[in-house]
Amino acid sequence: xxxxxxxxxxxxxxxxxxxxxxxxxxxxxxxxxxxxxxxxxxxxxxxxxxxxxxxxxxxxxxxxxxxxxxxxxxxxxx
Numbered sequence: 001x002x003x004x005x006x007x008x009x010x011x012x013x014x015x016x017x018x019x020x021x022x023x024x025x026x027x028x029x030x031x032x033x034x035x036x037x038x039x040x041x042x043x044x045x046x047x048x049x050x051x052x053x054x055x056x057x058x059x060x061x062x063x064x065x066x067x068x069x070x071x072x073x074x075x076x077x078x
Contacts, residue, residue, distance in 0.1 A: 008033060
């Protein structure tokens, strides 16, 4: 399985959708709450050039936002 990092905030609807999708499909991930972790927030911005969440890092492939088909393809489910 690929190494997946999600940068998110607790109140982000699309972040929660992404995490629920990964849980439902038994896809392990590491989560960083960028609302409270300023170092991880800077890391997210450096990687993506974005301040919006979610930012999902799949072994260096950066996805901003969550779209199920794009995510499934990136992790090799399609």
